Amino acid sequence: MDFLNSLVLGFQVCIQPSNLFLAFMGCVIGTLVGVLPGIGPVAAISLLLPASYHINPVGALIMLAGIYYGAMYGGSTTSILVNIPGEAASVVTCLDGYEMAKKGRAGPALGIAAFGSFIGGTGSLIGLMFLAPPLAEMALKFGPPEYTTLMILGLTILTFLVKGSMLKGLMMAVFGIFISTIGIDLVSGVGRFSLGRIELLDGIGLVPVVMGLFGLSEVFLNIEKTISSTEILKSEIKGYLPNKEDWRKSYKPILRGTFLGFFLGVLPGGGSVLASFASYAIEKRVSKHPEKFGTGMIEGVAGPETANNAATGGNFIPLLTLGIPCNAVMAILLGAMMIHGLQPGPTLIHEHPDVFWGVIVSMYIGNGMLLILNLPLIPMWVQVLKVPYGLFFPLVLLFCLIGAYSLASSTFDILIMNVFGIIGYLMKKTGYEGPPLVLGLVLGNILENTLRQSLILSDGSFLIFFNRPIAATFIWVTIALLVFPILPWFKKRRPAIGVEPGD
Numbered sequence: 001m002d003f004l005n006s007l008v009l010g011f012q013v014c015i016q017p018s019n020l021f022l023a024f025m026g027c028v029i030g031t032l033v034g035v036l037p038g039i040g041p042v043a044a045i046s047l048l049l050p051a052s053y054h055i056n057p058v059g060a061l062i063m064l065a066g067i068y069y070g071a072m073y074g075g076s077t078t079s080i081l082v083n084i085p086g087e088a089a090s091v092v093t094c095l096d097g098y099e100m101a102k103k104g105r106a107g108p109a110l111g112i113a114a115f116g117s118f119i120g121g122t123g124s125l126i127g128l129m130f131l132a133p134p135l136a137e138m139a140l141k142f143g144p145p146e147y148t149t150l151m152i153l154g155l156t157i158l159t160f161l162v163k164g165s166m167l168k169g170l171m172m173a174v175f176g177i178f179i180s181t182i183g184i185d186l187v188s189g190v191g192r193f194s195l196g197r198i199e200l201l202d203g204i205g206l207v208p209v210v211m212g213l214f215g216l217s218e219v220f221l222n223i224e225k226t227i228s229s230t231e232i233l234k235s236e237i238k239g240y241l242p243n244k245e246d247w248r249k250s251y252k253p254i255l256r257g258t259f260l261g262f263f264l265g266v267l268p269g270g271g272s273v274l275a276s277f278a279s280y281a282i283e284k285r286v287s288k289h290p291e292k293f294g295t296g297m298i299e300g301v302a303g304p305e306t307a308n309n310a311a312t313g314g315n316f317i318p319l320l321t322l323g324i325p326c327n328a329v330m331a332i333l334l335g336a337m338m339i340h341g342l343q344p345g346p347t348l349i350h351e352h353p354d355v356f357w358g359v360i361v362s363m364y365i366g367n368g369m370l371l372i373l374n375l376p377l378i379p380m381w382v383q384v385l386k387v388p389y390g391l392f393f394p395l396v397l398l399f400c401l402i403g404a405y406s407l408a409s410s411t412f413d414i415l416i417m418n419v420f421g422i423i424g425y426l427m428k429k430t431g432y433e434g435p436p437l438v439l440g441l442v443l444g445n446i447l448e449n450t451l452r453q454s455l456i457l458s459d460g461s462f463l464i465f466f467n468r469p470i471a472a473t474f475i476w477v478t479i480a481l482l483v484f485p486i487l488p489w490f491k492k493r494r495p496a497i498g499v500e501p502g503d
Contacts, residue, residue, distance in 0.1 A: 030070020124313025176440020265314020
């Protein structure tokens with residue numbers, strides 16, 4: 001009965017006209033972000049964070065979440081029509097989607113991508129509804145030591161799963177934690193690392209940092225690239241509804257993609273990209289004709305597109321139940337929730353049930369909106385793709401500047417954004433990644449406070465992290481993750497010890 005009452009509460013929140021409008025806007029903006037190559041949900045959410053300041057917390061999260069899963073929908077359009085993934089999770093869709101388009105089957109490819117996305121997104125939300133509350137109940141047993149070690153584990157896992165060097169990921173996480181210490185210490189009241197600037201006594205805000213790291217840096221990177229609009233499919237797109245044969249080939253990949261995407265999305269660092277690649281690999285392995293993959297197999301579109309949307313629902317479980325983001329988008333959403341005075345974690349369901357269930361139900365409604373909107377709007381998205389990038393990216397730059405200034409009508413925030421835009425550009429050019437830095441910035445103050453509370457409870461003894469079972473488990477898992485990557489190097493070095501040249 002409590003479950004049904006919670007669902008009713010969620011629908012009561014979502015059917016408010018303002019929240020329905022925000023869900024609609026999030027879906028449309030997210031689809032546009034997915035369609036346009038080179039933007040992505042991280043940059044889009046970063047750019048729109050200032051706008052969410054003037055919206056109620058539930059509405060802001062509904063809109064930002066809509067941008068995230070809307071981008072997963074939109075990414076398939078450019079992959080199929082232009083052979084350019086609008087979003088990283090849609091890279092695999094290019095392999096068979098574009099080949100289907102060249103054979104005159106762009107309509108069924110776009111149709112099965114839309115239906116698969118809807119089924120995967122809806123299935124993952126059902127899993128989110130049933131798994132999140134019991135996980136939150138279990139997490140209520142956590143005290144300061146458990147939270148401290150959990151945050152250390154979250155930082156370690158995210159750095160462990162970055163695309164490049166784990167050492168670089170750890171360096172970025174530490175850099176993010178350092179940035180979070182800038183400003184007045186809440187315990188002692190002493191200013192730290194402010195360099196004599198009054199503006200820094202309040203600390204460095206999340207919004208200018210993420211707008212610079214992901215928004216400005218994307219503009220700088222894409223200025224270097226040339227994306228031609230002449231490659232857009234010229235033939236008429238028709239017949240969006242897949243036929244019986246298409247459904248016969250696709251229903252199993254869609255079911256497999258739903259389960260795979262959801263459970264990979266729950267894992268920290270899993271996310272939509274891993275889910276789509278894993279789904280494509282599985283479909284190719286179980287197929288009776290694996291050699292035909294890459295030539296226009298509809299299974300190669302249905303599985304990955306379902307999986308990347310299913311992963312979005314799974315991503316919300318560690319964020320909402322433990323307060324630990326599993327990727328860059330969730331890290332920014334964590335920051336957005338904290339900006340609105342919400343503390344993600346096990347207490348969220350009890351203290352703010354309207355927020356928790358409102359966001360979940362809004363994702364149901366949003367998935368339905370996307371299914372209805374996606375196919376009829378494809379001709380419009382094709383026209384959007386023809387907008388010269390020389391006109392588009394200056395507009396993004398303008399939005400960044402306006403957004404940073406609107407936070408506190410301060411030119412100092414623009415300076416911070418520009419600095420981190422240059423830092424983000426250099427990081428991407430040299431193989432450093434932004435998500436660990438953002439996560440370190442978001443979690444730094446909480447980590448510092450829970451660490452202090454833990455040491456007060458133990459009279460300064462670090463043994464408290466090993467004497468409590470849950471905290472000890474998190475610590476040993478963290479140590480294992482840090483040690484395992486070193487073992488292959490150690491084994492290679494070990495035979496060389498004591499061996500003389502020429503032996």
